[in-house]
Amino acid sequence: xxxxxxxxxxxxxxxxxxxxxxxxxxxxxxxxxxxxxxxxxxxxxxxxxxxxxxxxxxxxxxxxxxxxxxxxxxxxxxxxxxxxxxxxxxxxxxxxxxxxxxxxxxxxxxxxxxxxxxxxxxxxxxxxxxxxxxxxxxxxxxxxxxxxxxxxxxxxxxxxxxxxxxxxxxxxxxxxxxxxxxxxxxxxxxxxxxxxxxxxxxxxxxxxxxxxxxxxxxxxxxxxxxxxxxxxxxxxxxxxxxxxxxxxxxxxxxxxxxxxxxxxxxxxxxxxxxxxxxxxxxxxxxxxxxxxxxxxxxxxxxxxxxxxxxxxxxxxxxxxxxxxxxxxxxxxxxxxxxxxxxxxxxxxxxxxxxxxxxxxxxxxxxxxxxxxxxxxxxxxxxxxxxxxxxxxxxxxxxxxxxxxxxxxxxxxxxxxxxxxxxxxxxxxxxxxxxxxxxxxxxxxxxxxxxxxxxxxxxxxxxxxxxxxxxxxxxxxxxxxxxxxxxxxxxxxxxxxxxxxxxxxxxxxxxxxxxxxxxxxxxxxxxxxxxxxxxxxxxxxxxxxxxxxxxxxxxxxxxxxxxxxxxxxxxxxxxxxxxxxxxxxxxxxxxxxxxxxxxxxxxxxxxxxxxxxxxxxxxxxxxxxxxxxxxxxxxxxxxxxxxxxxxxxxxxxxxxxxxxxxxxxxxxxxxxxxxxxxxxxxxxxxxxxxxxxxxxxxxxxxxxxxxxxxxxxxxxxxxxxxxxxxxxxxxxxxxxxxxxxxxxxxxxxxxxxxxxxxxxxxxxxxxxxxxxxxxxxxxxxxxxxxxxxxxxxxxxxxxxxxxxxxxxxxxxxxxxxxxxxxxxxxxxxxxxxxxxxxxxxxxxxxxxxxxxxxxxxxxxxxxxxxxxxxxxxxxxxxxxxxxxxxxxxxxxxxxxxxxxxxx
Numbered sequence: 069x070x071x072x073x074x075x076x077x078x079x080x081x082x083x084x085x086x087x088x089x090x091x092x093x094x095x096x097x098x099x100x101x102x103x104x105x106x107x108x109x110x111x112x113x114x115x116x117x118x119x120x121x122x123x124x125x126x127x128x129x130x131x132x133x134x135x136x137x138x139x140x141x142x143x144x145x146x147x148x149x150x151x152x153x154x155x156x157x158x159x160x161x162x163x164x165x166x167x168x169x170x171x172x173x174x175x176x177x178x179x180x181x182x183x184x185x186x187x188x189x190x191x192x193x194x195x196x197x198x199x200x201x202x203x204x205x206x207x208x209x210x211x212x213x214x215x216x217x218x219x220x221x222x223x224x225x226x227x228x229x230x231x232x233x234x235x236x237x238x239x240x241x242x243x244x245x246x247x248x249x250x251x252x253x254x255x256x257x258x259x260x261x262x263x264x265x266x267x268x269x270x271x272x273x274x275x276x277x278x279x280x281x282x283x284x285x286x287x288x289x290x291x292x293x294x295x296x297x298x299x300x301x302x303x304x305x306x307x308x309x310x311x312x313x314x315x316x317x318x319x320x321x322x323x324x325x326x327x328x329x330x331x332x333x334x335x336x337x338x339x340x341x342x343x344x345x346x347x348x349x350x351x352x353x354x355x356x357x358x359x360x361x362x363x364x365x366x367x368x369x370x371x372x373x374x375x376x377x378x379x380x381x382x383x384x385x386x387x388x389x390x391x392x393x394x395x396x397x398x399x400x401x402x403x404x405x406x407x408x409x410x411x412x413x414x415x416x417x418x419x420x421x422x423x424x425x426x427x428x429x430x431x432x433x434x435x436x437x438x439x440x441x442x443x444x445x446x447x448x449x450x451x452x453x454x455x456x457x458x459x460x461x462x463x464x465x466x467x468x469x470x471x472x473x474x475x476x477x478x479x480x481x482x483x484x485x486x487x488x489x490x491x492x493x494x495x496x497x498x499x500x501x502x503x504x505x506x507x508x509x510x511x512x513x514x515x516x517x518x519x520x521x522x523x524x525x526x527x528x529x530x531x532x533x534x535x536x537x538x539x540x541x542x543x544x545x546x547x548x549x550x551x552x553x554x555x556x557x558x559x560x561x562x563x564x565x566x567x568x569x570x571x572x573x574x575x576x577x578x579x580x581x582x583x584x585x586x587x588x589x590x591x592x593x594x595x596x597x598x599x600x601x602x603x604x605x606x607x608x609x610x611x612x613x614x615x616x617x618x619x620x621x622x623x624x625x626x627x628x629x630x631x632x633x634x635x636x637x638x639x640x641x642x643x644x645x646x647x648x649x650x651x652x653x654x655x656x657x658x659x660x661x662x663x664x665x666x667x668x669x670x671x672x673x674x675x676x677x678x679x680x681x682x683x684x685x686x687x688x689x690x691x692x693x694x695x696x697x698x699x700x701x702x703x704x705x706x707x708x709x710x711x712x713x714x715x716x717x718x719x720x721x722x723x724x725x726x727x728x729x730x731x732x733x734x735x736x737x738x739x740x741x742x743x744x745x746x747x748x749x750x751x752x753x754x755x756x757x758x759x760x761x762x763x764x765x766x767x768x769x770x771x772x773x774x775x776x777x778x779x780x781x782x783x784x785x786x787x788x789x790x791x792x793x794x795x796x797x798x799x800x801x802x803x804x805x806x807x808x809x810x811x812x813x814x815x816x817x818x819x820x821x822x823x824x825x826x827x828x829x830x831x832x833x834x835x836x837x838x839x840x841x842x843x844x845x846x847x848x849x850x851x852x853x854x855x856x857x858x859x860x861x862x863x864x865x866x867x868x869x870x871x872x873x874x875x876x877x878x879x880x881x882x883x884x885x886x887x888x889x890x891x892x893x894x895x896x897x898x899x900x901x902x903x904x905x906x907x908x909x910x911x912x913x914x915x916x917x918x919x920x921x922x923x924x925x926x927x928x929x930x931x932x933x934x935x936x937x938x939x940x941x942x943x944x945x946x947x948x949x950x951x952x953x954x955x956x957x958x959x960x961x962x963x964x965x966x967x968x969x970x
Contacts, residue, residue, distance in 0.1 A: 078145075081147040086134070089129070089131050093124075093127070093128030094129060097121075097125035100125065123311055123314075124311065149297075164235075179223050180221055227272075230279055230541070233279035234279050238251065241508075241555070253486075257467065258467050262536075263536065273315035277308055277319055281326065285326055286518075289514055290515070292336070298334070298345075299350075306352040307356070314362070325521065325522070328521070330352065333514045376532045378398075379531070379533030381870065381872065384401055386902055393782060394783075395615075399771070399870075401872035405704060407733050408732075409726075411733070411734075413437055413656060414436070416658050444610060451787060453531045455787055456534055459539075460530065460546070461546050462498075465495075465546070468900075470483040509585055526542055527542065535947075604784050615775060625758050626645070627642060632748075637747055639678060639742065657759060659724075659760065660721070660723075660758045661720065661721050661754060662756050663720075664718035671713065672711045672799050672932060677706055677707075677741070708723075722769075723772075725741035726740075726741065727739070727740035794925050796926065798916070798929045798930065806926060806928060809891050822882070823882045826879065828953060829879050829941075834958075835896070836960060837956055840952075841950070842874060864913060872948070873947060875904075875942060875944075878941040879940070880940050882938070883937065886934070886936070886962065889931065891930050892915075893960075899922055899954040900952050901945055902944035902953075903944055904918055905941055906939075906941075909935050910935075
């Protein structure tokens with residue numbers, strides 16, 4: 069008789085699991101600390117990836133020692149739990165295991181292929197920036213010097229882990245087939261794939277950790293947590309969040325959300341639930357501190373302060389879909405501005421303040437600057453968070469082109485089918501989210517609260533710095549919500565068919581759930597609108613009082629002189645402006661310039677606030693922080709559009725000017741405010757330039773166009789999609805005549821008048837069709853600071869260059885004569901991306917409109933005086949998205965003034 073197969077007892081199973089953890093952890097530590105370093109697969113010593121592997125290995129060793137050392141009674145309990153869990157996984161989740169394995173394998177192959185083979189086709193030409201002794205490759209993690217070895221596999225593994233975590237997250241709220249469809253949707257997202265290519269450690273590495281942490285939070289919300297599994301799940305969440313912190317600081321916000329979820333939304337299956345919640349909380353904290361210890365102990369620069377200051381820059385408002393009020397906190401998304409602006413502000417407010425202008429002072433000064441912004445502009449901060457959530461929810465339906473660099477016919481046809489499936493939901497992400505919250509609340513109040521908190525925190529925190537690299541991984545939110553709503557609709561239809569006869573009794577049985585859903589439906593709009601309305605009621609009078617204090621502040625007039633510049637411009641300057649060699653390296657001064665008066669021949673101007681120009685040699689210099697040669701570091705110069713209104717009326721512009729010595733925290737360049745430039749014919753428009761001497765009592769110094777008498781502008785940012793009209797007009801008074809202009813006779817601009825036309829612009833059926841990827845910079849995946857030399861139109865219209873923008877031309881129309889009061893009319897539909905529409909007289913701006921909100925639009929730009937004008941159309945794209953551009957221009961032409969016809 070053959071012996072029966074042996075079966076492990078619970079105690080033996082616990083000991084065996086501990087042994088495997090010990091062996092696996094030790095092997096991982098040896099592999100990370102010895103093999104990888106010996107084979108030259110990384111820099112000498114432990115880089116971020118190797119440190120992470122060591123941490124995982126140490127956690128596995130600690131767990132193995134714990135399991136091996138458990139007393140007999142506890143070992144029996146642990147072994148029994150392991151046996152039961154294995155049986156549940158084996159019988160219940162076998163199909164899921166096959167699905168997730170297939171999905172992860174597809175992601176591994178797709179991610180590895182896309183990074184290794186697909187992307188190099190895009191990089192023509194590629195900027196290779198040479199640093200003495202090394203060759204820097206622009207789109208790979210600098211911790212991996214040889215991109216020919218394993219980086220492709222690193223990216224593929226990260227992509228596979230993201231896909232696996234997302235499938236598990238989908239299974240918490242929908243069936244297998246729907247979860248698989250959502251997983252495939254995320255896998256084929258061109259927006260998601262675009263962020264797989266840059267440095268893994270800098271951009272994509274956080275994605276699998278974020279999704280895995282949310283999955284572990286959702287497990288505790290979805291199912292009752294027993295006394296064994298609740299601390300285990302919490303500890304696993306702490307480990308994942310702590311390890312993810314080695315990639316990016318984003319995981320810190322989840323480390324704060326996880327404990328709140330444990331306390332408020334988990335459902336412990338125990339007699340004393342609060343004791344189990346506290347035990348789980350302690351397990352999470354211990355695991356998180358263990359995993360994140362190496363990062364938390366390392367001295368580092370301020371993690372969130374710098375990005376938060378930079379995130380207030382106006383170029384990021386386009387991606388958020390926010391209107392521009394008559395003030396701003398900075399016009400460039402630029403490291404130098406984020407570093408220098410708080411110090412210049414502090415110096416202007418407190419001229420005698422003592423600052424070392426180092427990273428140790430930067431935290432305090434920048435935090436104080438941000439606190440002042442929040443106190444003075446709370447409604448704007450809330451509106452930015454709302455706009456971020458709305459944009460994130462629409463990500464799955466916004467980008468539908470095939471991934472950049474992939475042009476195979478079969479792939480394009482597949483993406484056309486994908487576009488047909490997802491494009492009907494474009495613009496309705498917020499509605500899908502509202503429906504999901506109502507359905508989840510009907511099922512469980514805890515699940516509804518968790519979803520609201522998750523959307524508010526995960527969707528809202530990218531507003532700190534709204535760049536694609538900070539929110540691309542949040543595309544999973546839109547996919548999950550869509551899959552959940554579709555699955556519930558399908559279940560509801562099946563339930564209606566099944567209970568057609570006894571629907572009354574079944575509806576009565578489900579009445580409590582329906583009541584919860586109805587309550588959520590009624591309360592949700594009020595919970596969103598009321599805080600924003602209250603914040604605006606608080607902010608508007610405070611901002612109005614602040615601008616009035618600017619106008620009434622004590623001033624010292626400055627005598628200016630005119631210096632001729634190129635292109636028919638003059639510089640209005642003085643020797644008594646901001647000092648070129650400031651004390652302690654940085655100086656800040658607050659000025660008010662008044663424009664208009666009887667000597668001004670136009671009713672709108674674009675003065676340029678100039679900073680010291682650098683020579684060609686200085687514009688290609690070694691950046692001290694990144695140790696890379698960077699071309700085109702811009703100055704802080706900017707143009708401000710000013711509408712003067714009635715003849716003889718003056719308008720004030722308050723602005724903070726600065727001076728930076730070389731070698732300060734701002735960077736290796738020296739720069740200082742030099743004056744205001746205007747076209748020579750408009751030099752008389754500057755009535756006076758004053759230095760504000762009483763800044764000590766002002767709570768905040770911002771650049772602002774001071775409101776004219778009787779002109780009431782909203783003193784807060786608005787959500788353009790819902791609160792702003794579709795008509796963009798220069799000057800603003802033209803909005804009142806928009807219908808008259810649009811319905812009149814339009815002299816169309818034809819293809820024969822185009823001096824330049826980008827390949828993605830085509831003339832079809834009397835309309836201009838724009839579809840494809842906007843022309844990227846030389847290196848489309850690592851956006852160093854550049855000037856605007858790649859865009860003729862942007863070079864004419866703007867001065868300061870921003871890393872947030874990719875400024876390249878779509879179309880330029882040859883110069884043509886236009887008369888005063890002629891109106892350029894551009895109408896169409898924007899689907900994805902952003903358009904810059906500009907009018908240029910000579911080399912000077914004559915009006916520009918940016919369109920970034922999807923949907924129909926009308927742009928009207930009135931001619932200020934007779935002359936020859938160039939019409940331009942350009943990309944207005946965020947530099948950290950997929951650069952996808954889709955729009956249709958149905959009308960492009962001139963509405964001639966009556967004077968011409970007479």
